[in-house]
Amino acid sequence: METFWEVFKRHGVSRRDFIKFATTITGLMGLAPSMVPQVVKAMETKPRVPVIWIHGLECTCCSESFIRSATPLASDVVLTMISLEYDDTLSAAAGEAIEKHREKIMKEYWGNYILAVEGNPPLGEDGMYCIIGGRPFVEILKESAEGAKAIIAWGSCASWGCVQAAKPNPTNAVSIDKVITDKPIIKVPGCPPIAEVMTGVIMYMVLFDRIPPLDSQGRPKMFYGNRIHDTCYRRSFFNAGQFVEQFDDEGAKKGWCLYKVGCRGPTTYNSCGNLRWYNGLSYPIQSGHGCIGCAENNFWDNGPFYERIGGIPVPGIESKADKVGAVAAAAAAGGAILHGIATKVRKSANKEEE
Protein backbone atom coordinates (compact mmCIF):
# COMPACT_ATOMS: atom_id res chain seq x y z
CA MET A 1 0.00 0.00 0.00
CA GLU A 2 1.03 3.58 -0.64
CA THR A 3 2.11 5.88 2.16
CA PHE A 4 0.09 9.02 2.89
CA TRP A 5 2.73 11.26 1.37
CA GLU A 6 2.64 9.29 -1.82
CA VAL A 7 -1.12 9.57 -1.95
CA PHE A 8 -0.93 13.31 -1.28
CA LYS A 9 1.60 13.71 -4.09
CA ARG A 10 -0.61 11.72 -6.42
CA HIS A 11 -3.44 14.12 -5.59
CA GLY A 12 -1.20 17.10 -6.39
CA VAL A 13 -0.88 18.35 -2.81
CA SER A 14 2.17 20.55 -2.27
CA ARG A 15 4.78 19.80 0.37
CA ARG A 16 3.79 23.00 2.16
CA ASP A 17 0.11 21.97 2.37
CA PHE A 18 1.16 18.51 3.46
CA ILE A 19 3.13 19.95 6.41
CA LYS A 20 0.21 22.23 7.27
CA PHE A 21 -2.11 19.27 7.29
CA ALA A 22 0.26 17.25 9.50
CA THR A 23 0.47 20.17 11.97
CA THR A 24 -3.30 20.54 12.13
CA ILE A 25 -3.98 16.91 12.85
CA THR A 26 -1.20 16.83 15.45
CA GLY A 27 -3.09 19.46 17.42
CA LEU A 28 -6.36 17.71 16.81
CA MET A 29 -5.09 14.44 18.20
CA GLY A 30 -4.19 16.21 21.42
CA LEU A 31 -0.44 15.93 20.86
CA ALA A 32 2.20 18.53 21.68
CA PRO A 33 3.59 20.71 18.84
CA SER A 34 6.93 18.97 19.36
CA MET A 35 5.31 15.84 17.97
CA VAL A 36 4.83 17.38 14.50
CA PRO A 37 8.07 15.90 13.06
CA GLN A 38 7.02 12.45 14.23
CA VAL A 39 3.60 12.83 12.64
CA VAL A 40 5.22 13.97 9.38
CA LYS A 41 7.61 11.05 9.49
CA ALA A 42 4.76 8.64 10.14
CA MET A 43 2.84 10.04 7.21
CA GLU A 44 5.85 9.62 4.95
CA THR A 45 6.57 6.05 5.96
CA LYS A 46 3.41 4.37 7.19
CA PRO A 47 1.27 2.63 4.60
CA ARG A 48 -2.44 3.37 4.59
CA VAL A 49 -4.49 0.99 6.64
CA PRO A 50 -7.47 -0.91 5.31
CA VAL A 51 -10.63 -0.29 7.29
CA ILE A 52 -13.76 -2.39 7.32
CA TRP A 53 -16.72 -0.42 8.61
CA ILE A 54 -19.75 -2.54 9.50
CA HIS A 55 -23.21 -1.42 10.59
CA GLY A 56 -25.37 -3.24 13.11
CA LEU A 57 -28.41 -2.09 15.02
CA GLU A 58 -27.99 1.67 14.68
CA CYS A 59 -29.38 4.87 13.18
CA THR A 60 -26.35 5.88 11.05
CA CYS A 61 -25.93 9.11 13.02
CA CYS A 62 -22.27 8.17 13.52
CA SER A 63 -21.74 8.06 9.77
CA GLU A 64 -23.70 11.28 9.37
CA SER A 65 -21.44 12.91 11.91
CA PHE A 66 -18.28 11.43 10.38
CA ILE A 67 -18.94 12.78 6.89
CA ARG A 68 -19.22 16.28 8.39
CA SER A 69 -15.71 16.25 9.78
CA ALA A 70 -14.15 19.58 8.87
CA THR A 71 -10.61 19.19 10.17
CA PRO A 72 -9.61 17.07 8.38
CA LEU A 73 -12.35 16.75 5.86
CA ALA A 74 -13.93 13.33 5.95
CA SER A 75 -13.28 13.03 2.24
CA ASP A 76 -9.58 13.49 3.01
CA VAL A 77 -9.73 10.77 5.61
CA VAL A 78 -11.69 8.37 3.47
CA LEU A 79 -9.80 8.99 0.25
CA THR A 80 -6.28 9.53 1.49
CA MET A 81 -5.72 8.65 5.11
CA ILE A 82 -7.31 5.25 5.26
CA SER A 83 -8.48 2.94 2.61
CA LEU A 84 -12.07 2.40 3.51
CA GLU A 85 -12.59 -0.94 1.87
CA TYR A 86 -16.02 -1.82 3.09
CA ASP A 87 -18.86 0.39 4.28
CA ASP A 88 -22.28 -0.74 3.19
CA THR A 89 -23.71 2.74 3.75
CA LEU A 90 -21.09 4.88 2.00
CA SER A 91 -19.87 2.61 -0.75
CA ALA A 92 -21.21 2.78 -4.28
CA ALA A 93 -21.26 -0.98 -4.67
CA ALA A 94 -24.02 -2.99 -3.07
CA GLY A 95 -25.34 -6.49 -2.63
CA GLU A 96 -23.23 -9.57 -3.19
CA ALA A 97 -20.41 -7.64 -4.80
CA ILE A 98 -19.61 -5.63 -1.70
CA GLU A 99 -20.03 -8.64 0.61
CA LYS A 100 -17.58 -10.59 -1.54
CA HIS A 101 -15.18 -7.67 -1.36
CA ARG A 102 -15.30 -7.70 2.44
CA GLU A 103 -14.34 -11.36 2.47
CA LYS A 104 -11.52 -10.71 0.01
CA ILE A 105 -10.10 -7.82 2.04
CA MET A 106 -10.29 -9.82 5.24
CA LYS A 107 -8.32 -12.64 3.65
CA GLU A 108 -5.79 -10.33 2.04
CA TYR A 109 -5.05 -8.22 5.13
CA TRP A 110 -5.72 -10.83 7.80
CA GLY A 111 -4.52 -9.46 11.13
CA ASN A 112 -3.80 -6.01 9.70
CA TYR A 113 -7.07 -4.26 9.07
CA ILE A 114 -9.01 -2.06 11.47
CA LEU A 115 -12.60 -3.00 12.12
CA ALA A 116 -14.93 -0.09 12.78
CA VAL A 117 -18.27 -1.09 14.21
CA GLU A 118 -21.22 1.24 14.14
CA GLY A 119 -24.23 -0.05 16.04
CA ASN A 120 -24.47 -3.16 18.11
CA PRO A 121 -25.60 -6.76 17.84
CA PRO A 122 -28.98 -7.78 19.27
CA LEU A 123 -28.58 -11.25 20.75
CA GLY A 124 -32.27 -12.09 21.18
CA GLU A 125 -33.77 -14.80 18.93
CA ASP A 126 -30.29 -15.83 17.80
CA GLY A 127 -29.60 -12.34 16.47
CA MET A 128 -32.61 -12.30 14.17
CA TYR A 129 -33.43 -8.66 15.01
CA CYS A 130 -30.63 -7.40 12.80
CA ILE A 131 -29.99 -9.10 9.48
CA ILE A 132 -27.30 -7.90 7.09
CA GLY A 133 -27.00 -9.59 3.71
CA GLY A 134 -29.25 -12.40 4.91
CA ARG A 135 -27.23 -13.21 8.03
CA PRO A 136 -27.51 -12.12 11.66
CA PHE A 137 -25.25 -9.15 12.35
CA VAL A 138 -23.74 -10.83 15.39
CA GLU A 139 -22.23 -13.49 13.08
CA ILE A 140 -20.79 -10.90 10.72
CA LEU A 141 -19.36 -9.03 13.70
CA LYS A 142 -17.64 -12.11 15.11
CA GLU A 143 -16.34 -13.13 11.71
CA SER A 144 -14.98 -9.67 10.86
CA ALA A 145 -13.43 -9.21 14.29
CA GLU A 146 -11.43 -12.38 14.07
CA GLY A 147 -8.81 -11.03 11.68
CA ALA A 148 -8.87 -7.42 12.88
CA LYS A 149 -5.84 -5.72 14.36
CA ALA A 150 -8.01 -3.51 16.54
CA ILE A 151 -11.66 -2.60 16.77
CA ILE A 152 -13.20 0.83 16.99
CA ALA A 153 -16.61 0.94 18.66
CA TRP A 154 -18.33 3.91 17.02
CA GLY A 155 -20.88 5.71 19.09
CA SER A 156 -22.83 4.84 22.20
CA CYS A 157 -24.48 1.86 20.47
CA ALA A 158 -21.28 -0.11 20.00
CA SER A 159 -19.71 1.26 23.19
CA TRP A 160 -22.53 0.93 25.72
CA GLY A 161 -25.72 -0.23 24.02
CA CYS A 162 -27.48 3.15 23.72
CA VAL A 163 -31.20 3.48 23.01
CA GLN A 164 -31.85 -0.02 21.74
CA ALA A 165 -30.32 -1.46 24.92
CA ALA A 166 -32.41 0.81 27.19
CA LYS A 167 -34.89 -0.88 29.46
CA PRO A 168 -36.57 -3.21 28.77
CA ASN A 169 -34.21 -3.97 25.86
CA PRO A 170 -36.58 -6.27 23.94
CA THR A 171 -33.98 -7.35 21.38
CA ASN A 172 -31.29 -7.97 24.01
CA ALA A 173 -28.90 -5.58 22.27
CA VAL A 174 -25.44 -5.48 23.89
CA SER A 175 -22.30 -3.43 23.45
CA ILE A 176 -19.72 -5.10 21.23
CA ASP A 177 -17.26 -5.71 24.07
CA LYS A 178 -19.78 -8.24 25.44
CA VAL A 179 -19.42 -10.24 22.22
CA ILE A 180 -15.77 -9.70 21.35
CA THR A 181 -13.44 -10.17 24.26
CA ASP A 182 -10.11 -11.05 22.72
CA LYS A 183 -9.34 -7.86 20.75
CA PRO A 184 -8.43 -4.33 21.80
CA ILE A 185 -11.58 -2.22 21.54
CA ILE A 186 -11.49 1.57 21.43
CA LYS A 187 -14.77 3.02 22.58
CA VAL A 188 -15.75 6.27 20.95
CA PRO A 189 -19.11 6.93 22.62
CA GLY A 190 -21.54 9.67 21.82
CA CYS A 191 -24.82 9.74 19.97
CA PRO A 192 -23.20 10.51 17.63
CA PRO A 193 -19.55 11.10 18.52
CA ILE A 194 -18.04 14.41 17.42
CA ALA A 195 -16.82 14.16 13.83
CA GLU A 196 -13.32 15.44 14.63
CA VAL A 197 -13.06 12.94 17.47
CA MET A 198 -13.85 10.13 15.05
CA THR A 199 -11.30 11.20 12.47
CA GLY A 200 -8.81 11.97 15.26
CA VAL A 201 -9.06 8.44 16.63
CA ILE A 202 -8.65 6.88 13.18
CA MET A 203 -5.65 9.04 12.38
CA TYR A 204 -3.93 8.28 15.65
CA MET A 205 -4.26 4.56 15.05
CA VAL A 206 -3.16 4.82 11.45
CA LEU A 207 -0.19 7.11 12.03
CA PHE A 208 1.24 5.56 15.15
CA ASP A 209 0.17 2.01 14.46
CA ARG A 210 -1.10 1.60 17.98
CA ILE A 211 -4.28 2.33 19.88
CA PRO A 212 -4.50 5.72 21.61
CA PRO A 213 -4.09 5.88 25.39
CA LEU A 214 -7.39 4.74 26.91
CA ASP A 215 -9.04 5.47 30.24
CA SER A 216 -10.42 2.77 32.52
CA GLN A 217 -13.59 2.61 30.43
CA GLY A 218 -11.74 2.05 27.15
CA ARG A 219 -12.23 5.58 25.79
CA PRO A 220 -9.39 7.61 24.25
CA LYS A 221 -8.13 9.89 27.00
CA MET A 222 -7.43 12.85 24.76
CA PHE A 223 -11.09 13.18 23.81
CA TYR A 224 -12.91 11.73 26.81
CA GLY A 225 -10.68 12.91 29.66
CA ASN A 226 -12.87 15.77 30.81
CA ARG A 227 -16.39 16.29 31.92
CA ILE A 228 -18.34 18.66 29.71
CA HIS A 229 -19.12 20.62 32.88
CA ASP A 230 -15.41 21.19 33.49
CA THR A 231 -14.84 22.53 29.99
CA CYS A 232 -18.15 24.34 29.53
CA TYR A 233 -18.12 28.03 28.65
CA ARG A 234 -21.18 28.48 30.92
CA ARG A 235 -19.27 27.17 33.93
CA SER A 236 -18.76 30.66 35.33
CA PHE A 237 -22.53 30.97 35.76
CA PHE A 238 -22.57 27.70 37.65
CA ASN A 239 -19.84 28.86 40.01
CA ALA A 240 -21.62 32.16 40.46
CA GLY A 241 -24.87 30.41 41.32
CA GLN A 242 -26.77 31.78 38.32
CA PHE A 243 -29.15 29.19 36.94
CA VAL A 244 -31.80 28.83 34.30
CA GLU A 245 -35.00 27.82 36.11
CA GLN A 246 -37.19 27.46 33.04
CA PHE A 247 -36.43 27.56 29.37
CA ASP A 248 -38.35 30.80 28.92
CA ASP A 249 -36.99 32.81 31.83
CA GLU A 250 -34.54 35.69 32.03
CA GLY A 251 -31.65 33.36 32.92
CA ALA A 252 -32.19 31.34 29.75
CA LYS A 253 -32.04 34.54 27.69
CA LYS A 254 -28.82 35.56 29.40
CA GLY A 255 -27.28 32.15 28.77
CA TRP A 256 -26.91 31.08 32.40
CA CYS A 257 -26.05 27.59 33.58
CA LEU A 258 -28.52 24.82 32.63
CA TYR A 259 -27.75 22.71 35.71
CA LYS A 260 -31.21 23.00 37.24
CA VAL A 261 -33.05 22.09 34.04
CA GLY A 262 -31.29 18.75 33.96
CA CYS A 263 -28.05 19.39 32.08
CA ARG A 264 -25.91 16.24 32.19
CA GLY A 265 -22.67 18.15 31.67
CA PRO A 266 -21.51 17.38 35.24
CA THR A 267 -21.77 13.64 34.63
CA THR A 268 -20.68 13.32 31.01
CA TYR A 269 -17.22 12.83 29.57
CA ASN A 270 -16.77 14.21 26.09
CA SER A 271 -15.08 16.95 24.07
CA CYS A 272 -18.20 19.00 23.32
CA GLY A 273 -17.04 21.78 25.63
CA ASN A 274 -13.71 22.35 23.90
CA LEU A 275 -13.87 20.88 20.37
CA ARG A 276 -17.57 21.64 19.89
CA TRP A 277 -19.45 20.60 16.76
CA TYR A 278 -19.34 21.44 13.05
CA ASN A 279 -15.90 22.95 13.02
CA GLY A 280 -16.35 24.56 16.43
CA LEU A 281 -19.66 26.19 15.56
CA SER A 282 -21.70 25.21 18.60
CA TYR A 283 -22.78 22.39 20.91
CA PRO A 284 -26.05 21.59 22.70
CA ILE A 285 -25.40 23.74 25.78
CA GLN A 286 -24.32 26.67 23.64
CA SER A 287 -27.61 26.45 21.77
CA GLY A 288 -29.51 26.68 25.06
CA HIS A 289 -30.42 23.07 25.74
CA GLY A 290 -28.85 21.02 28.49
CA CYS A 291 -26.57 18.11 27.69
CA ILE A 292 -28.46 14.80 27.75
CA GLY A 293 -25.31 12.79 28.46
CA CYS A 294 -25.42 10.82 25.22
CA ALA A 295 -21.80 9.69 25.57
CA GLU A 296 -22.46 8.02 28.92
CA ASN A 297 -23.45 4.48 29.69
CA ASN A 298 -27.20 4.07 30.32
CA PHE A 299 -27.92 7.69 29.46
CA TRP A 300 -31.31 6.72 28.11
CA ASP A 301 -32.33 5.09 31.40
CA ASN A 302 -30.95 7.88 33.56
CA GLY A 303 -33.89 10.11 32.86
CA PRO A 304 -35.85 12.27 32.95
CA PHE A 305 -33.61 14.51 30.89
CA TYR A 306 -34.95 17.74 32.36
CA GLU A 307 -34.35 16.82 35.99
CA ARG A 308 -30.96 16.74 37.58
CA ILE A 309 -31.09 13.65 39.74
CA GLY A 310 -33.24 10.72 38.76
CA GLY A 311 -36.27 9.66 40.73
CA ILE A 312 -36.53 6.75 43.09
CA PRO A 313 -38.94 4.17 41.70
CA VAL A 314 -41.31 3.96 44.66
CA PRO A 315 -44.19 1.69 43.63
CA GLY A 316 -46.80 3.78 41.89
CA ILE A 317 -44.95 7.09 41.93
CA GLU A 318 -41.68 8.51 40.76
CA SER A 319 -40.33 10.74 43.46
CA LYS A 320 -37.29 12.91 43.61
CA ALA A 321 -34.59 11.69 45.95
CA ASP A 322 -34.75 14.81 48.11
CA LYS A 323 -38.47 14.43 48.68
CA VAL A 324 -38.12 10.78 49.64
CA GLY A 325 -35.23 11.67 51.92
CA ALA A 326 -37.17 14.43 53.64
CA VAL A 327 -40.22 12.20 54.07
CA ALA A 328 -38.10 9.37 55.47
CA ALA A 329 -36.31 11.74 57.88
CA ALA A 330 -39.62 13.22 59.01
CA ALA A 331 -41.09 9.74 59.43
CA ALA A 332 -38.07 8.72 61.48
CA ALA A 333 -38.39 11.82 63.66
CA GLY A 334 -42.14 11.27 64.07
CA GLY A 335 -41.62 7.62 64.88
CA ALA A 336 -38.97 8.56 67.40
CA ILE A 337 -41.32 11.05 69.10
CA LEU A 338 -44.17 8.53 69.27
CA HIS A 339 -41.86 5.83 70.54
CA GLY A 340 -40.53 8.29 73.12
CA ILE A 341 -44.00 9.12 74.36
CA ALA A 342 -44.78 5.41 74.62
CA THR A 343 -41.58 4.91 76.62
CA LYS A 344 -42.51 7.72 78.97
CA VAL A 345 -46.03 6.37 79.53
CA ARG A 346 -44.69 2.90 80.12
CA LYS A 347 -42.12 4.13 82.62
CA SER A 348 -44.65 6.15 84.60
CA ALA A 349 -46.93 3.13 84.73
CA ASN A 350 -44.07 0.96 86.01
CA LYS A 351 -43.25 3.51 88.72
CA GLU A 352 -46.82 3.54 89.95
CA GLU A 353 -46.80 -0.24 90.19
CA GLU A 354 -43.66 -0.10 92.29
Add this chain to the structure above:
Amino acid sequence: MFKRIYVFSASLRIWHWINFITIMILFFTGLYIGTPYFTTSVGYEATYTYDKNLTMGFTRFLHFAAGYVLLFSFLFRIYIAFFRKGNRMFIPKFWTIEYWQGIKETIQEYLFIKEHRPMIRNPLARTAYFIVYLMIFFMIATGFGMYGLSDPDGFWASVFGWIVWSLGGEFEAHYWHHIVAWLIILFFVLHVYFVSREDFTHKNGEVSSMFNGVKFFKKEPVDINDVK
Protein backbone atom coordinates in the same frame (compact mmCIF):
# COMPACT_ATOMS: atom_id res chain seq x y z
CA MET B 1 -24.78 3.20 94.25
CA PHE B 2 -23.94 3.96 90.63
CA LYS B 3 -20.68 2.68 89.31
CA ARG B 4 -18.72 5.00 87.00
CA ILE B 5 -17.27 3.37 83.94
CA TYR B 6 -14.96 5.35 81.68
CA VAL B 7 -16.10 4.45 78.16
CA PHE B 8 -15.12 7.10 75.62
CA SER B 9 -11.56 8.36 75.34
CA ALA B 10 -10.93 12.06 74.82
CA SER B 11 -9.75 11.51 71.23
CA LEU B 12 -12.93 9.61 70.43
CA ARG B 13 -15.14 12.33 71.88
CA ILE B 14 -13.34 15.06 69.98
CA TRP B 15 -13.66 12.98 66.82
CA HIS B 16 -17.37 12.49 67.43
CA TRP B 17 -18.11 16.21 67.56
CA ILE B 18 -15.86 17.09 64.66
CA ASN B 19 -17.59 14.37 62.69
CA PHE B 20 -21.00 15.75 63.66
CA ILE B 21 -20.16 19.31 62.59
CA THR B 22 -18.51 18.11 59.37
CA ILE B 23 -21.47 15.95 58.39
CA MET B 24 -23.90 18.79 59.04
CA ILE B 25 -21.85 21.15 56.85
CA LEU B 26 -21.53 18.50 54.17
CA PHE B 27 -25.22 17.70 54.23
CA PHE B 28 -26.49 21.24 53.92
CA THR B 29 -23.90 22.39 51.39
CA GLY B 30 -24.54 19.14 49.52
CA LEU B 31 -28.27 19.81 49.38
CA TYR B 32 -27.56 23.21 47.88
CA ILE B 33 -25.11 21.79 45.35
CA GLY B 34 -27.60 19.09 44.34
CA THR B 35 -30.48 21.55 44.01
CA PRO B 36 -29.48 25.20 44.13
CA TYR B 37 -32.79 26.38 45.55
CA PHE B 38 -31.91 30.05 45.65
CA THR B 39 -30.10 32.15 43.10
CA THR B 40 -27.35 33.97 44.83
CA SER B 41 -26.20 36.77 42.66
CA VAL B 42 -28.85 38.34 40.50
CA GLY B 43 -27.82 41.63 38.98
CA TYR B 44 -24.10 40.96 38.79
CA GLU B 45 -21.99 39.67 35.99
CA ALA B 46 -20.73 36.20 36.92
CA THR B 47 -17.17 37.50 37.11
CA TYR B 48 -17.98 39.99 39.86
CA THR B 49 -20.00 37.67 42.07
CA TYR B 50 -17.08 36.04 43.78
CA ASP B 51 -16.28 38.79 46.22
CA LYS B 52 -19.87 39.89 46.68
CA ASN B 53 -22.10 36.93 47.34
CA LEU B 54 -22.49 33.48 48.68
CA THR B 55 -21.95 31.63 45.43
CA MET B 56 -22.13 28.07 44.22
CA GLY B 57 -18.35 28.20 43.95
CA PHE B 58 -18.04 29.09 47.63
CA THR B 59 -20.60 26.45 48.65
CA ARG B 60 -18.63 23.87 46.73
CA PHE B 61 -15.44 25.05 48.37
CA LEU B 62 -17.06 24.54 51.80
CA HIS B 63 -18.27 21.11 50.74
CA PHE B 64 -14.85 19.99 49.50
CA ALA B 65 -13.04 21.47 52.51
CA ALA B 66 -15.42 19.66 54.86
CA GLY B 67 -14.90 16.55 52.74
CA TYR B 68 -11.19 16.69 53.46
CA VAL B 69 -11.91 17.09 57.18
CA LEU B 70 -14.26 14.11 57.02
CA LEU B 71 -11.61 12.02 55.29
CA PHE B 72 -8.85 12.80 57.76
CA SER B 73 -11.09 12.52 60.82
CA PHE B 74 -12.21 9.14 59.48
CA LEU B 75 -8.60 8.02 59.15
CA PHE B 76 -7.98 9.32 62.66
CA ARG B 77 -10.95 7.32 63.91
CA ILE B 78 -9.58 4.12 62.37
CA TYR B 79 -6.14 4.90 63.75
CA ILE B 80 -7.26 5.32 67.37
CA ALA B 81 -9.14 2.03 67.20
CA PHE B 82 -5.78 0.26 67.23
CA PHE B 83 -4.75 1.75 70.56
CA ARG B 84 -7.70 1.31 72.85
CA LYS B 85 -10.18 -1.47 73.32
CA GLY B 86 -12.99 1.00 73.99
CA ASN B 87 -12.41 2.56 70.57
CA ARG B 88 -13.21 -0.71 68.85
CA MET B 89 -16.82 -0.95 69.98
CA PHE B 90 -18.12 -0.22 66.50
CA ILE B 91 -17.35 -3.81 65.49
CA PRO B 92 -20.50 -5.94 65.70
CA LYS B 93 -19.47 -9.32 67.08
CA PHE B 94 -22.07 -11.26 65.19
CA TRP B 95 -20.09 -14.48 65.57
CA THR B 96 -20.86 -14.59 69.31
CA ILE B 97 -24.02 -15.85 71.01
CA GLU B 98 -23.91 -12.79 73.24
CA TYR B 99 -24.43 -10.57 70.17
CA TRP B 100 -27.65 -12.30 69.10
CA GLN B 101 -28.87 -12.45 72.69
CA GLY B 102 -28.28 -8.70 72.94
CA ILE B 103 -30.10 -8.03 69.67
CA LYS B 104 -33.09 -9.96 70.97
CA GLU B 105 -33.11 -8.12 74.29
CA THR B 106 -32.77 -4.72 72.67
CA ILE B 107 -35.63 -5.38 70.27
CA GLN B 108 -37.70 -6.58 73.21
CA GLU B 109 -36.97 -3.36 75.03
CA TYR B 110 -37.92 -1.23 72.03
CA LEU B 111 -41.17 -3.17 71.72
CA PHE B 112 -41.87 -2.47 75.41
CA ILE B 113 -41.74 -6.15 76.34
CA LYS B 114 -38.95 -5.95 78.90
CA GLU B 115 -35.81 -3.97 79.58
CA HIS B 116 -32.47 -5.29 78.41
CA ARG B 117 -29.66 -6.08 80.80
CA PRO B 118 -27.22 -3.26 81.45
CA MET B 119 -24.94 -2.87 78.46
CA ILE B 120 -22.28 -0.34 77.62
CA ARG B 121 -23.44 -0.46 74.05
CA ASN B 122 -26.18 -2.74 72.79
CA PRO B 123 -25.43 -4.88 69.71
CA LEU B 124 -28.13 -3.18 67.65
CA ALA B 125 -26.33 0.14 68.13
CA ARG B 126 -23.00 -1.48 67.30
CA THR B 127 -24.43 -2.77 64.05
CA ALA B 128 -25.90 0.61 63.22
CA TYR B 129 -22.58 2.35 63.91
CA PHE B 130 -20.74 -0.15 61.79
CA ILE B 131 -23.10 0.53 58.90
CA VAL B 132 -22.65 4.26 59.43
CA TYR B 133 -18.88 3.89 59.18
CA LEU B 134 -19.38 2.03 55.92
CA MET B 135 -21.68 4.77 54.68
CA ILE B 136 -19.18 7.47 55.64
CA PHE B 137 -16.52 5.56 53.75
CA PHE B 138 -18.84 5.29 50.78
CA MET B 139 -19.44 9.04 50.86
CA ILE B 140 -15.71 9.73 51.05
CA ALA B 141 -14.96 7.35 48.19
CA THR B 142 -17.72 8.56 45.87
CA GLY B 143 -17.14 12.17 46.87
CA PHE B 144 -13.42 12.15 46.21
CA GLY B 145 -13.99 10.03 43.12
CA MET B 146 -16.24 12.66 41.55
CA TYR B 147 -14.08 15.48 42.88
CA GLY B 148 -10.92 13.85 41.55
CA LEU B 149 -12.20 13.13 38.06
CA SER B 150 -11.79 16.79 37.14
CA ASP B 151 -8.22 15.62 36.70
CA PRO B 152 -8.50 12.03 35.45
CA ASP B 153 -4.78 11.37 35.74
CA GLY B 154 -4.53 12.97 39.16
CA PHE B 155 -4.10 11.51 42.61
CA TRP B 156 -7.71 11.35 43.79
CA ALA B 157 -8.90 9.86 40.52
CA SER B 158 -6.34 7.11 40.89
CA VAL B 159 -7.38 6.41 44.49
CA PHE B 160 -11.17 6.66 44.27
CA GLY B 161 -11.96 6.99 40.55
CA TRP B 162 -12.80 3.29 40.34
CA ILE B 163 -15.87 3.59 42.53
CA VAL B 164 -17.50 6.01 40.08
CA TRP B 165 -17.19 3.46 37.29
CA SER B 166 -18.12 0.49 39.45
CA LEU B 167 -21.41 2.21 40.26
CA GLY B 168 -22.11 2.38 36.53
CA GLY B 169 -20.92 5.91 35.76
CA GLU B 170 -20.83 9.45 36.99
CA PHE B 171 -24.60 9.91 36.97
CA GLU B 172 -25.11 6.89 39.20
CA ALA B 173 -22.32 8.09 41.49
CA HIS B 174 -24.10 11.44 41.94
CA TYR B 175 -27.32 9.58 42.60
CA TRP B 176 -25.97 7.21 45.25
CA HIS B 177 -23.96 9.97 46.89
CA HIS B 178 -27.28 11.72 47.31
CA ILE B 179 -29.21 8.70 48.61
CA VAL B 180 -26.58 7.72 51.16
CA ALA B 181 -26.40 11.32 52.42
CA TRP B 182 -30.05 11.02 53.33
CA LEU B 183 -29.48 7.62 54.93
CA ILE B 184 -26.85 9.20 57.19
CA ILE B 185 -29.35 11.90 58.17
CA LEU B 186 -31.90 9.18 58.85
CA PHE B 187 -29.37 7.55 61.14
CA PHE B 188 -28.72 10.92 62.80
CA VAL B 189 -32.39 11.34 63.70
CA LEU B 190 -32.71 7.84 65.12
CA HIS B 191 -29.34 8.11 66.86
CA VAL B 192 -30.37 11.24 68.77
CA TYR B 193 -33.63 9.63 69.75
CA PHE B 194 -32.26 6.31 70.93
CA VAL B 195 -29.43 7.92 72.85
CA SER B 196 -31.86 10.23 74.66
CA ARG B 197 -34.16 7.32 75.31
CA GLU B 198 -31.37 5.20 76.73
CA ASP B 199 -30.42 8.05 79.05
CA PHE B 200 -34.04 8.49 80.09
CA THR B 201 -34.91 4.85 80.73
CA HIS B 202 -31.66 3.58 82.22
CA LYS B 203 -30.36 6.80 83.79
CA ASN B 204 -26.86 5.84 82.71
CA GLY B 205 -25.61 9.22 81.51
CA GLU B 206 -25.70 8.17 77.85
CA VAL B 207 -25.94 11.72 76.51
CA SER B 208 -23.33 13.25 78.80
CA SER B 209 -20.96 10.35 78.13
CA MET B 210 -20.06 11.90 74.79
CA PHE B 211 -18.89 14.99 76.69
CA ASN B 212 -17.19 13.53 79.77
CA GLY B 213 -16.62 9.96 78.61
CA VAL B 214 -18.35 8.33 81.59
CA LYS B 215 -21.41 6.11 81.84
CA PHE B 216 -23.06 4.99 85.08
CA PHE B 217 -24.30 1.52 85.90
CA LYS B 218 -26.07 -0.01 88.89
CA LYS B 219 -24.99 -3.51 87.97
CA GLU B 220 -21.98 -4.56 86.01
CA PRO B 221 -22.80 -4.31 82.29
CA VAL B 222 -22.64 -7.57 80.34
CA ASP B 223 -20.15 -6.23 77.80
CA ILE B 224 -17.73 -4.79 80.35
CA ASN B 225 -14.88 -6.68 78.70
CA ASP B 226 -15.09 -4.41 75.68
CA VAL B 227 -13.69 -1.47 77.58
CA LYS B 228 -11.43 -3.19 80.11
